[in-house]
Every structure is written in structure tokens, then in C-alpha cells.
Amino acid sequence: MRSLFMAASAALALALPAYAQEEPKGAPAPSEIVAAAPKTDWVAIPAEDLLVMTLAPDAQGKPRQVVIQLMPAPFSQGWVHNIRLFARAGWYDGISVNRVQDNYVTQWGDPNYDNPEATGKPKPLPEGLRVMTEADYSAPTSLITSHERPARNGMQTHRPRGDAYAEFTGFVGGWPVARDHQRDWPTHCYGMVGVGRNYSPDTGSGAELYTVIGHAPRHLDRNIALVGRVIEGMEHLSSLPRGSGALGFYTAEEAGKRTPILSVRVASDLAPAEQPAFEYLSTEGDTFATYSEAIANRRDPFFIAPAGGADICNIRVPVRRVADAG
Amino acid sequence: MRSLFMAASAALALALPAYAQEEPKGAPAPSEIVAAAPKTDWVAIPAEDLLVMTLAPDAQGKPRQVVIQLMPAPFSQGWVHNIRLFARAGWYDGISVNRVQDNYVTQWGDPNYDNPEATGKPKPLPEGLRVMTEADYSAPTSLITSHERPARNGMQTHRPRGDAYAEFTGFVGGWPVARDHQRDWPTHCYGMVGVGRNYSPDTGSGAELYTVIGHAPRHLDRNIALVGRVIEGMEHLSSLPRGSGALGFYTAEEAGKRTPILSVRVASDLAPAEQPAFEYLSTEGDTFATYSEAIANRRDPFFIAPAGGADICNIRVPVRRVADAG
Numbered sequence: 001m002r003s004l005f006m007a008a009s010a011a012l013a014l015a016l017p018a019y020a021q022e023e024p025k026g027a028p029a030p031s032e033i034v035a036a037a038p039k040t041d042w043v044a045i046p047a048e049d050l051l052v053m054t055l056a057p058d059a060q061g062k063p064r065q066v067v068i069q070l071m072p073a074p075f076s077q078g079w080v081h082n083i084r085l086f087a088r089a090g091w092y093d094g095i096s097v098n099r100v101q102d103n104y105v106t107q108w109g110d111p112n113y114d115n116p117e118a119t120g121k122p123k124p125l126p127e128g129l130r131v132m133t134e135a136d137y138s139a140p141t142s143l144i145t146s147h148e149r150p151a152r153n154g155m156q157t158h159r160p161r162g163d164a165y166a167e168f169t170g171f172v173g174g175w176p177v178a179r180d181h182q183r184d185w186p187t188h189c190y191g192m193v194g195v196g197r198n199y200s201p202d203t204g205s206g207a208e209l210y211t212v213i214g215h216a217p218r219h220l221d222r223n224i225a226l227v228g229r230v231i232e233g234m235e236h237l238s239s240l241p242r243g244s245g246a247l248g249f250y251t252a253e254e255a256g257k258r259t260p261i262l263s264v265r266v267a268s269d270l271a272p273a274e275q276p277a278f279e280y281l282s283t284e285g286d287t288f289a290t291y292s293e294a295i296a297n298r299r300d301p302f303f304i305a306p307a308g309g310a311d312i313c314n315i316r317v318p319v320r321r322v323a324d325a326g
Numbered sequence: 327m328r329s330l331f332m333a334a335s336a337a338l339a340l341a342l343p344a345y346a347q348e349e350p351k352g353a354p355a356p357s358e359i360v361a362a363a364p365k366t367d368w369v370a371i372p373a374e375d376l377l378v379m380t381l382a383p384d385a386q387g388k389p390r391q392v393v394i395q396l397m398p399a400p401f402s403q404g405w406v407h408n409i410r411l412f413a414r415a416g417w418y419d420g421i422s423v424n425r426v427q428d429n430y431v432t433q434w435g436d437p438n439y440d441n442p443e444a445t446g447k448p449k450p451l452p453e454g455l456r457v458m459t460e461a462d463y464s465a466p467t468s469l470i471t472s473h474e475r476p477a478r479n480g481m482q483t484h485r486p487r488g489d490a491y492a493e494f495t496g497f498v499g500g501w502p503v504a505r506d507h508q509r510d511w512p513t514h515c516y517g518m519v520g521v522g523r524n525y526s527p528d529t530g531s532g533a534e535l536y537t538v539i540g541h542a543p544r545h546l547d548r549n550i551a552l553v554g555r556v557i558e559g560m561e562h563l564s565s566l567p568r569g570s571g572a573l574g575f576y577t578a579e580e581a582g583k584r585t586p587i588l589s590v591r592v593a594s595d596l597a598p599a600e601q602p603a604f605e606y607l608s609t610e611g612d613t614f615a616t617y618s619e620a621i622a623n624r625r626d627p628f629f630i631a632p633a634g635g636a637d638i639c640n641i642r643v644p645v646r647r648v649a650d651a652g
Contacts, residue, residue: 024525059385100565102560102561102564102565103516103517103560103564137630137631162488162489163488163490164488164489164622164633164635164636164637165633165634165636165637189541190540191429199350199628200630214516214540214541215516215541215542215637215639215640216541216637217640218633218637219621219624219632219636219640221631221633222631223624223628223629223630234429235428235567238428238429238568239426239428239565239566239567239568240565241561242561242564242565295545296490298549302525302526302549303545303549304463304548305460305548305549306545307490307544307545307547309490310490310491310545311491311541311542311544312490313541314490314541314542314543
């Protein structure tokens with residue numbers, strides 16, 4: 001029979017454990033808590049906040065689509081404005097993935113700008129881009145920290161032991177957030193999308209974007225703007241061949257490995273029938289409180305030693321595609 | 327010109343920043359601190375602790391080799407004994423990568439055992455395997471925590487804010503370790519290698535191994551044995567196509583995606599000229615103290631807001647190949 005290490009990962013992956021009938025009885029896994037959430041705990045994501053990025057088909061000719069959820073107020077709205085502007089101007093069409101650095105980031109943009117081997121002329125930027133400041137990397141919010149949440153069965157067993165990067169961590173409107181000195185900022189978790197920039201005071205325009213494909217590089221928090229997260233098709237960005245050039249850029253010899261980005265569209269601009277629809281599990285609801293506490297104290301059958309805590313980036317906010325979209 | 331987000335990643339990647347001449351003057355990046363380490367700060371890794379895993383060549387016919395450093399005492403030595411035994415019996419030769427789950431693990435073993443679609447007969451296990459207990463998941467050590475280390479310039483700016491999974495974190499003999507109640511255990515950081523198991527009290531034999539390819543699943547600490555880490559060729563495991571079956575297993579239709587493992591050898595069993603040689607930066611030395619403090623308080627030019635702390639899994643112990651090996 002197979003290793004039941006599978007059972008543990010099933011929960012983390014928010015998939016129902018395979019062969020559940022083989023498992024000893026135990027507390028529900030986080031994935032099962034989410035599966036049992038009432039419809040009222042799910043929040044629709046506005047189509048205006050969804051970016052549909054179409055990559056060139058893979059080597060077998062299979063289509064590759066990535067869906068990115070843009071970050072809501074109060075965070076990064078100037079950059080989000082720019083990203084919608086780039087998408088609506090068709091500026092992203094024809095750019096490529098130029099850098100894939102293992103355990104760090106996959107980065108895409110204009111290969112004649114975002115590329116040490118660039119020889120051609122960069123694309124001119126569209127009019128109307130906003131210029132943001134370092135102050136915009138954080139904002140005050142109504143952060144809900146894990147220890148403020150009601151614990152499961154009324155029992156508070158999730159000891160908020162702290163975070164290496166902030167005084168508090170928690171969630172705001174479905175996003176992982178950290179806090180110091182009453183300023184809050186989104187955290188660089190796996191799959192989060194950020195904005196490449198030059199040296200300070202430059203804060204980046206949104207022309208060049210990256211997503212985290214490894215352990216959360218939290219030292220980038222408050223140093224680079226985060227503007228969203230990949231909610232579908234992450235594997236199309238995380239499993240790309242790593243670049244052998246400095247910092248994971250593809251060298252001139254590897255130019256053929258650059259994945260072309262055919263188009264990037266704001267979902268609300270697509271025909272209704274083509275608009276994907278997604279919803280996230282409210283981070284203010286009881287289900288999320290139970291879910292996050294269960295992640296911090298795994299009691300499902302595979303586990304021996306519950307951790308008694310969880311890293312903000314391991315409490316992944318459940319996001320699902322709404323079947324009857326369009 | 328390129329985005330200098332590259333400069334930030336250069337340091338994290340322990341590569342010298344590209345185009346350093348373009349950068350403003352600033353404090354050295356962690357990578358530069360490591361590059362300047364005296365030879366005496368580097369510790370040779372015994373060939374007996376190195377596993378050389380040869381995968382089938384890639385689609386372009388390029389060879390793929392992965393080097394794994396086995397964990398030294400006091401951790402997991404029974405499983406490490408088994409892994410050397412499996413390797414020396416040739417048991418691993420001809421197994422395959424059967425599971426790749428995004429942001430979680432790449433897992434390899436006998437496809438007739440470690441695979442929900444298995445139809446064939448599992449390989450018989452070799453004689454002499456040790457059976458370990460849950461108590462072996464941790465051990466007391468002389469953990470050196472970050473706040474015990476001398477700070478750079480005599481100034482202690484690295485506030486050890488804590489960890490969501492343990493009372494303390496630190497390093498023991500070149501490995502990331504966590505502590506609770508005077509028991510210490512290695513941590514599930516990116517690239518660490520662990521042992522698949524069935525339900526407790528089974529602790530796994532070492533026949534089935536996995537490596538972490540995403541954000542550190544620290545909830546697995548003390549629930550599964552960690553036996554080593556990938557020190558070269560990680561990209562050959564992290565960039566594999568994700569499986570579309572439950573938990574990232576390749577389905578029957580995807581059987582062709584399973585990467586064959588041609589052989590796994592203990593380096594000390596290879597001819598001297600074929601033995602790879604590696605060394606790690608001593609985690610007890612001054613350079614490592616300066617390096618880890620610099621990671622917690624990035625002062626190199628790209629950074630605006632030093633974090634004031636660092637996650638144990640973001641303080642990656644530098645390991646390098648010794649050029650004049652054999």
C-alpha cells in the first residue's frame with residue numbers, strides 16, 4: 001500500500017485525502033473543514049480583480065492559463081491601477097517569462113528591459129501610469145490576528161508564538177498581512193505577485209511582475225510592492241525550467257526557454273461567458289477560524305505532534321473556482 | 327536597464343549581484359559576506375554523507391544529477407543507516423519520481439508501492455533495515471540560537487522575534503534546528519529530504535523519500551523523519567511537471583511523466599576521481615554569525631526596510647562544491 005504521507009499532504013493541499021476509507025478515525029483535516037463550509041462563508045471575487053494571463057501552449061501543445069487575483073484596498077492600489085492599465089493597453093501581450101530562480105521567483109516582463117542579455121529596444125510605456133512611494137508599501141488596516149479568532153470547540157490551543165518578521169500576523173479581507181508599529185502590509189507568501197523595481201526611490205510601475213515559487217522571502221515585505229496572488233495555474237509558472245544565468249535569468253543560449261505571454265486580460269473585459277469566477281473563504285468567518293486553528297494543531301489521523309502554531313504563509317486562504325461561472 | 331529586484335535576489339541566491347558596478351555603495355550583501363569567508367570557516371562534508379542520485383536524462387538528453395547530504399548525528403541516524411543500505415543494495419536503482427505536488431513535495435520510490443495507481447508487485451526490501459520510533463524524530467543537542475550569536479559590528483540588531491513552530495530555532499553542525507522543552511529537531515525547510523511513512527507507529531524505512539519544493543511545511547516537523555538535504559541539482563526535482571492526480575501523484579495516463587531514477591550511490595563508494603566533494607560554512611563561526619545577522623537586517627543597496635529578523639528557513643546554510651574534488 002502507499003505511504004500515508006499522502007494523507008498529510010492531502011489536507012495541506014486542500015484536497016480530500018485519497019483512500020479516506022483506509023484512514024483511522026480522527027479529527028477532520030483542514031481540507032474537510034473547508035469542504036463543509038456554508039455557502040455564506042464564501043466571498044465572490046470581483047471580475048475587475050481577476051487577471052487572465054495566457055501563456056504559449058506547452059511542449060505537448062497543451063494550453064497554459066494563469067489567473068491572478070489583484071489586491072484590494074487599502075493595499076497597493078496605485079500599482080493595481082497601473083496593472084489594469086497595462087493589461088487594457090495590450091502592453092503585456094507578447095512579453096515573456098525571462099527569469100526563473102529556484103526557491104525564489106518566476107519573473108516576466110519586456111525581454112528588452114527585464115533581461116541582462118537585452119539588445120533590443122524596450123517597449124514604450126503607456127500614458128497615465130501612477131508613481132507610488134515607499135509609504136505605499138504598507139497601510140493601517142483592521143488586521144484580525146490569529147489569537148483574536150475564536151478557537152475550535154471554544155478551546156484556544158493555537159499559541160500565537162510569533163513571527164520572525166513582524167509583531168503580529170493575521171488576515172485582512174482574505175489576504176495574509178503582517179503588522180509592526182500600527183502599519184500593516186501584505187506578506188510575500190508562495191504564489192504572491194509583486195512588482196519589480198529599480199533602486200529606491202523607484203517603486204516600479206507594474207510593467208515587470210514576479211511570483212514567489214519557493215519559501216516565503218519575507219525580507220522583501222515593505223521593500224517591494226505586492227499586488228496580488230496566483231489563484232489558478234500556478235504550476236505553469238513554478239515548474240518552468242530554471243535559468244542558468246545570474247539570478248535565474250535565461251542566458252542568450254537559453255532564449256528559447258523564455259515562455260511567451262500571449263495575452264493578459266482583466267476578466268471583467270471578457271465576454272460574460274468567458275469570464276472566470278472565483279470565491280475565497282471569508283477570513284472573518286467561523287469556518288476560517290476553525291480551519292486556521294486546525295492547521296496550527298493538526299489532529300487528523302496522520303499527525304503525532306501538533307505544532308501548536310502556524311506560519312502566516314502556511315495558513316493558505318482557500319480560493320475556489322465557481323463552477324457556474326459566466 | 328534591468329530591474330534591480332535582481333540585486334536583492336542575487337544576495338538571497340548567494341550569487342554575486344550582476345552589474346555590481348551599477349549599484350549604489352552599501353553594506354555587503356549576505357552573498358558577499360560568504361564569499362569573503364576565510365577557508366577555515368568551511369567544513370568538509372564526509373563522502374559517506376553524500377548520496378549521488380542520477381536521474382534519466384531530460385527531454386533534450388542532458389544528464390540530471392542530484393546530490394543529497396545525509397544528516398549527521400544526533401538526528402535520524404537509524405533512517406540514514408537504512409538509506410545507505412538501500413543505496414548499497416542497489417535497491418533505489420530503477421525506482422522513479424511518482425509524485426510532484428506544487429508548493430509541497432517531490433516524492434520518489436517504488437512505483438508499485440508509492441503510487442495510488444500501482445498494479446505491479448512491490449520490490450522486496452533488503453535485510454538489515456532498522457525500525458525507528460517516534461522518539462527518534464527529535465534529540466537533545468547543543469543548539470546555537472541566533473540571539474546567542476555575536477552581532478555584526480558588536481551591535482545586536484537581530485531581534486529574535488520567534489517562530490510559529492518552536493520556542494527557539496538555530497543551527498547545529500550546519501543544520502537548521504528547532505527546540506521545544508529541551509528537545510531539538512531538524513526543520514522542514516526547502517530542499518530538505520524526508521522519509522515517507524504509513525500511519526503511526528510506522529516511521530518509514532527510507533525506501534520512499536521526498537524533498538520540500540515549496541514553503542516550509544513545518545507542521546511535518548516531529549511527524550516525519552528528516553534525513554538530509556539536496557545540496558546540488560535541486561532544480562531537477564523542483565521543476566518537474568506537477569502530477570494531476572490526488573496529492574500530485576501522476577495518474578495512469580501520466581505514467582510517462584514519472585522521472586526514472588537510474589542509480590543512487592554513496593559517494594564514498596565511487597572511484598576517488600568520481601567522488602564529488604562539498605563543504606559547508608560552519609554555523610559556529612564568525613562569518614555565519616555576520617551572514618545570518620545581515621540576512622535579518624538587509625543593509626545592501628536594494629533594501630529600504632530591514633526586517634529585523636529572519637525565518638530559520640531563510641537563513642540558508644551555504645554549501646559549495648570543492649573544485650579540486652577527487
